[in-house]
Amino acid sequence: xxxxxxxxxxxxxxxxxxxxxxxxxxQRSPPTMISLASGMPNTEMFPFQEATFKLMDGTSLTVxxxxxxxxxxxxxTQGLPDLIEWLKKLQVAEHNPPTYNCHGEDKEMDLLVTTxxxxxxxxxxxxxxxxxxxxxxxxxxxxxxxxxxKPLGCNILDVDSDGDGMKPGHLREILSRWNPSDVxxxxxxxxxxxxxxxxxPNGGNPTGAGLTMERRKEIYEIARKYNLLIIEDDPYYYLxxxxxxxxxxxxxxxDGRVIRSDSFSKILSxxxxxxxxxxxxxxxxxxxxxMQASILHTSSLSQILAIKLLDQWGLDGFRNHVDEVxxxxxxxxxxxxxxxxxxxxGLAEWNNPRGGxxxxxxLLGIDDTYKMIKERAMEKEVLFVPGRDFxxxxxxxxxxVRAAFSLSTPEQMDEGMRRLAELIKDELQAExxx
Amino acid sequence: xxxxxxxxxxxxxxxxxxNETLVKDYNRFLxxxxxxxxxxxxxxxxxxxxxxxxxxxxxAAGMPSFEMSPFQEATFKLKDGSSLTMDETSIKKLTPYTSSQGLPELxxxxEKLQIEEHNPPTCRISCNxEGREMDLVVTTGNQDGLCRLDPHGCNVLGVDSDQEGMKPSHLREILSRWNPSDVxxxxxxxxxxxxxxxxxPNGGNPTGAGLTMERKKEIYEIARNYNLLIIEDDPNYYVxxxxxxxxxxxxxxxDGRVIRLDSFSKVLSAxxxxxxxxxxxxxxxxxxxxxxxxxxxxxxxxxxxxAFQLLNQWGFxGFRNYADEVxxxxxxxxxxxxxxxxxxxxGLAEWTVPNGGLxxxxxILGIDDTHKMITDKAIEKQVLLVPxxxFxxxxxxxxxxVRASFSDQTWEEMDEGMRRLAELIKEELKGKxxx
Numbered sequence: 078x079x080x081x082x083x084x085x086x087x088x089x090x091x092x093x094x095x096x097x098x099x100x101x102x103x104q105r106s107p108p109t110m111i112s113l114a115s116g117m118p119n120t121e122m123f124p125f126q127e128a129t130f131k132l133m134d135g136t137s138l139t140v141x142x143x144x145x146x147x148x149x150x151x152x153x154t155q156g157l158p159d160l161i162e163w164l165k166k167l168q169v170a171e172h173n174p175p176t177y178n179c180h181g182e183d184k185e186m187d188l189l190v191t192t193x194x195x196x197x198x199x200x201x202x203x204x205x206x207x208x209x210x211x212x213x214x215x216x217x218x219x220x221x222x223x224x225x226x227k228p229l230g231c232n233i234l235d236v237d238s239d240g241d242g243m244k245p246g247h248l249r250e251i252l253s254r255w256n257p258s259d260v261x262x263x264x265x266x267x268x269x270x271x272x273x274x275x276x277x278p279n280g281g282n283p284t285g286a287g288l289t290m291e292r293r294k295e296i297y298e299i300a301r302k303y304n305l306l307i308i309e310d311d312p313y314y315y316l317x318x319x320x321x322x323x324x325x326x327x328x329x330x331x332d333g334r335v336i337r338s339d340s341f342s343k344i345l346s347x348x349x350x351x352x353x354x355x356x357x358x359x360x361x362x363x364x365x366x367x368m369q370a371s372i373l374h375t376s377s378l379s380q381i382l383a384i385k386l387l388d389q390w391g392l393d394g395f396r397n398h399v400d401e402v403x404x405x406x407x408x409x410x411x412x413x414x415x416x417x418x419x420x421x422x423g424l425a426e427w428n429n430p431r432g433g434x435x436x437x438x439x440l441l442g443i444d445d446t447y448k449m450i451k452e453r454a455m456e457k458e459v460l461f462v463p464g465r466d467f468x469x470x471x472x473x474x475x476x477x478v479r480a481a482f483s484l485s486t487p488e489q490m491d492e493g494m495r496r497l498a499e500l501i502k503d504e505l506q507a508e509x510x511x
Numbered sequence: 512x513x514x515x516x517x518x519x520x521x522x523x524x525x526x527x528x529x530n531e532t533l534v535k536d537y538n539r540f541l542x543x544x545x546x547x548x549x550x551x552x553x554x555x556x557x558x559x560x561x562x563x564x565x566x567x568x569x570x571a572a573g574m575p576s577f578e579m580s581p582f583q584e585a586t587f588k589l590k591d592g593s594s595l596t597m598d599e600t601s602i603k604k605l606t607p608y609t610s611s612q613g614l615p616e617l618x619x620x621x622e623k624l625q626i627e628e629h630n631p632p633t634c635r636i637s638c639n640x641e642g643r644e645m646d647l648v649v650t651t652g653n654q655d656g657l658c659r660l661d662p663h664g665c666n667v668l669g670v671d672s673d674q675e676g677m678k679p680s681h682l683r684e685i686l687s688r689w690n691p692s693d694v695x696x697x698x699x700x701x702x703x704x705x706x707x708x709x710x711x712p713n714g715g716n717p718t719g720a721g722l723t724m725e726r727k728k729e730i731y732e733i734a735r736n737y738n739l740l741i742i743e744d745d746p747n748y749y750v751x752x753x754x755x756x757x758x759x760x761x762x763x764x765x766d767g768r769v770i771r772l773d774s775f776s777k778v779l780s781a782x783x784x785x786x787x788x789x790x791x792x793x794x795x796x797x798x799x800x801x802x803x804x805x806x807x808x809x810x811x812x813x814x815x816x817x818a819f820q821l822l823n824q825w826g827f828x829g830f831r832n833y834a835d836e837v838x839x840x841x842x843x844x845x846x847x848x849x850x851x852x853x854x855x856x857x858g859l860a861e862w863t864v865p866n867g868g869l870x871x872x873x874x875i876l877g878i879d880d881t882h883k884m885i886t887d888k889a890i891e892k893q894v895l896l897v898p899x900x901x902f903x904x905x906x907x908x909x910x911x912x913v914r915a916s917f918s919d920q921t922w923e924e925m926d927e928g929m930r931r932l933a934e935l936i937k938e939e940l941k942g943k944x945x946x
Contacts, residue, residue: 099897102890111928112895113848113915118777118869119840120919124590124821124833131584149784151776192651192785192807199806208543220553224805228547282573343575346582348605348812350651372651376785376811386581402579409576434573455559460569462556480570484577493568 078184078333080359082264083272083306088204091366120146130382138385148378154368156190156353156375160384164188164353170392172328172337176357183359184333189368192375194312194340194352199225200364201308201336201354206231211271213251213305215243217437217467217477219282222275222310233469234271240428242288243276245295252303260304274305278326280313280433283467283479287431290323297329305334306360312340312352313433315399318407333357341383343434344402349379406434406483413482416494424501434483437464442505445474449504457503459496532735534767537642537794539698540706540740548801554611574607587817595820605812611803613649613788614815620822622647625790627827629762629771633792642794643767648803650772650787651810667904668705674863676722677710679729686737694738708739712760714747714868717902717914721866724757731763739768740795746774746787749834751867752842767792775818777869778834784814841869841917848917851929859936871915872899877940880909884939894931 081089099114106112127145130138140148147157155161165188169177176186191197202222206212208230214222216235226233237247252271259267274296278288288296300307309326317323327337336356341349354361368374387395410430417427417436427438443449447463454460464477478497485493538546556571563569582605585597604614612618625647626634634645671681686705693701708730712722722730734741743760751757761771770791775784789799803809822830845864848871852862862873873896875881882898889895899912913932920928 099895103895106890106893106895110890110893110895111920111924111931113917113920113925113928114895114897115916117916117918119844121840125587125595125817126590127588129586130582132581133583134581192811195805196807221805221808224549224801227549228544228805230543230547342608344579346580346605346812347575347608350807350809350811372785372807374785376651376814378784378817379811379813382813398581405576405579434575455563455567458563458567460556460560460563460567460571462553462571466553481573482570484572484574485568485570489568493570496568 078304078357080183080357082304083205083360084363085203085205085207085210088363088367091363091370093366093369115151117151120150123149125149130385132386136389138382138389140381140385144381144385148381150377152374152377152380154365154374155188157377157380157384160190160380160387161188163384163387164190167392167395168327168355172325174327174355175329175331176333179333182333184357186355187358187361188353188355189361189364190375190380191338191352191354191368192372193342193347193350194310194338194354195221196350196372197338197352197354197364198222198308198310200367201338201360202226202229203367204360204363205273205306209268210273211269213248213271213274214469215276215281216469217283217464218275218469219277219310220466223466223469223471226275227469232269235469238281238284238286240284240286240431242278242281242286242292243296245292245299248274248296248299252299255303257302271303272305273308274300275308275310277310277313279311279317279323280430280435282313282433283435283462283464283477284437285428285430285433285435287317287319287323293323293326293329297326300334301332307335309335309337311337312343314339315344316403316406316434317432318403318410319431327355336360344399345383345386349376349382351375351379351383403432406432409434409482410436412487413480413485413490413494416487416490419491420494420498421501424498434481436480436482438478438480439476440478440501441476442508443476443501446476446478447474449500450478453500453503457496457500459493459500461497532766534643534738534740534792537792539738540795541798545798545802548798548805550801550804554804572608577603577606580606589821593824595817595824597816597820601816601820604816609809609812609815611648611800611809613647613810614812614819617649617815617819618647620819621649621788624822624827624830625761629759631761631790632763632765633767638767641767643792645790646793646796648789648796648799649810649815650789650803651785651807666703669904672715672718672720674718674720674866676712676715676720676726677730679726679733682708682730682733686733689737691736705737706739707742708734709742709744711744711747713745713751713757714865714870716747716868717870717897717899717912718872719863719865719868719870721751721753721757727757727760727763731760734768735766741769743769743771745772746777747868748773749778750838750841750869752838752845753866761790770795778837784811784817786810786814786818838867841867844869844917844920845871847922848915848920848925848929851922851925852915854926855929855933856936859933869916869918871917873913873915874911875913875936876911877943878936879911881911881913882909884935885913888935888939892931892935894928894935896932 103112125145126142128140174186176184179185202225206229211232211234212226213234213236215238234251237244255270259270307326326335336354339353341351413436425438425440427436430436440446447465450461450463461478461480464475465471560569560571582602584599584602587595589595631645633643638644668685671678689704693704741760760769772789774787860873860875862871865871878884882900885896885898896913896915899910900908
């Protein structure tokens with residue numbers, strides 16, 4: 078694959094930081110090398126020496142003096158070597174990417190630790206998008222992605238979706254505007270041909286949809302035909318409710334066209350800001366250069382905490398933990414669905430979420446939920462996210478609301494749905510009167 | 512007209528409150544990408560939630576459940592023997608997403624620190640509600656804050672400097688190409704007029720230079736004249752070797768034209784934590800927050816909670832004592848390296864004494880391309896320094912300089928390192944003679 082077709086001018090202009098490169102020379106040198114090169118602050122002046130973390134299961138994690146020094150010092154851009162190794166093993170065990178063994182090739186699988194999966198995505202888009210470019214995205218989708226992509230001057234092509242995720246039929250229809258032969262023409266000749274496809278295959282945000290296996294294969298074939306890069310935004314992968322988990326697009330990726338973004342936010346901690354991207358070396362190299370110019374690297378302490386925990390768990394322990402987490406959210410989902418049935422039958426419609434933590438509800442007879450929420454939610458004391466912001470055209474009115482089932486107790490869910498029912502009835506009444 | 516200098520600057524400062532030097536239009540400085548950023552509605556909902564009573568039931572934010580977090584408690588042992596505990600309540604803060612601006616209690620504490628240390632004119636009552644009102648954002652390291660200012664495709668105008676930092680006279684010379692009246696013309700008419708001035712006022716990297724107060728005031732006036740934003744990149748502020756510390760640009764900032772970048776990397780010796788903070792006019796910092804919302808969402812909570820607890824435990828006294836300890840430490844290291852350089856490099860190289868930070872900027876006499884010398888021979892000679900060409904806008908330009916850091920090396924290493932460098936230089940000169 079020719080990756081330079083996808084890179085924007087800013088990304089192409091990035092050069093390695095000479096100081097970071099010297100750090101790499103240092104890492105290859107014998108201990109007799111004396112370095113006066115990098116401005117690493119002195120470890121003697123670190124105020125923190127050691128730390129112990131008590132876990133919920135009664136065990137402890139210790140960060141000793143040596144490890145603490147590592148945690149407080151500048152480290153490699155791409156992430157701590159131990160953590161990267163563990164995560165690569167996880168990716169192989171879980172996805173068995175076809176690109177893993179492509180040694181020396183541009184598409185060889187590479188991995189970077191990011192400051193949250195959103196950071197990885199943001200840097201990926203900032204690498205690929207030129208003003209005026211087109212990008213194919215599911216509709217509705219995660220506003221966080223819209224917040225990255227829109228200011229970059231991108232033209233968003235909305236692809237319809239349903240409970241089974243993005244619809245390949247509609248994707249084909251949108252792409253039929255161009256000839257597959259157009260993809261080999263230079264950019265200037267076909268400036269508006271889309272080159273990027275972005276989707277959330279599991280526990281879709283906001284829909285809770287799960288892309289079926291057939292659709293995954295179909296979409297991969299379409300991406301092949303039109304030489305698209307696929308950005309697989311998958312923070313709810315481990316929160317799929319059906320077992321076994323559906324294979325990722327990374328697992329189908331013979332061509333090296335998938336950049337996959339994973340997150341620890343739903344399975345470990347959101348506050349830590351820890352995620353990782355997996356994809357073709359040639360592209361991840363550019364993201365790494367961007368990191369050199371910005372965060373330098375993800376917080377070493379967060380990384381050390383993660384690797385200590387993951388090492389203690391091992392792959393099996395990790396799998397047990399994520400199963401526990403998905404079970405937890407499945408139970409929560411069922412409680413919310415029961416409450417919705419009890420109070421909202423006839424007032425709203427919804428699909429059962431296949432994963433994640435969101436219920437996407439269409440409120441019947443209400444065409445602007447944003448207005449409804451802004452005006453009445455405080456008074457009725459129930460809060461949802463209005464559907465409007467999950468669409469690329471945020472001025473368009475929406476009948477939908479998104480409800481999260483991660484934090485509320487069963488009592489709150491029941492009461493919350495009751496309040497929503499009242500809210501809807503009040504609004505319908507007001508519209509009748511108005 | 513006959514008033515002495517310090518009084519006239521004081522008067523000018525007072526006048527600024529009603530004067531044209533106040534920055535009124537911040538949009539003039541923002542690029543297209545920044546102007547296009549918007550706050551996602553989810554954040555709006557979180558705001559509503561925060562204003563509501565306890566009886567509000569929210570299904571808005573997609574925050575993971577506390578019940579599924581593996582962490583219960585944490586204890587950190589400090590160098591001075593004391594302990595810092597993150598109890599269940601504190602550790603719970605790791606689970607959810609926090610504000611993109613930064614952990615609220617840390618932001619509050621840092622704002623107090625900035626007021627204590629710099630007394631910025633922009634945090635006074637007179638600025639309340641205005642675009643230039645002082646604001647503060649926590650970043651994932653100083654460099655992250657810098658990057659979010661997004662200077663892509665930029666034409667860099669290099670301003671000469673010496674051991675007292677950037678030279679105001681050269682700055683004036685460069686700017687004389689334009690008329691001060693040009694600054695009020697629309698962007699399209701004068702597309703190449705500079706709007707940003709960037710500098711590293713203390714322990715400059717790589718020069719170790721320290722900008723004097725006199726020069727700071729001059730530069731501030733020039734920035735006023737040409738309506739420039741000043742990016743004050745100051746990770747070594749607390750590692751200045753002279754006392755009292757030279758006041759910052761932020762402390763002079765009547766107009767609201769300074770964006771100041773602070774870092775915890777050198778002063779808390781916590782480079783790996785990736786923690787810094789930006790202080791500046793609210794209107795500009797809110798744009799920075801919008802980019803953060805699209806990117807990292809917020810800096811890692813763990814370093815923020817840690818920093819907050821530590822600074823809270825120390826108080827400002829404790830923090831200042833610690834900062835003094837740190838600068839004393841690096842001063843000793845500087846003197847060691849200067850001694851080693853004096854011992855081995857006299858006659859072979861020249862250098863000025865750094866006023867802060869961790870770097871010595873050495874000019875090697877008779878060598879015009881240190882990049883070649885280092886990348887070819889350093890590994891063989893087993894001494895590593897950074898060749899000077901890395902520090903110029905045009906990295907293709909040859910440089911006689913090298914940058915040497917003085918931080919975690921022992922005296923023996925510095926002594927031996929300088930000896931190896933001396934050998935390296937002699938061999939290189941000999942090689943050239945023979946060419």
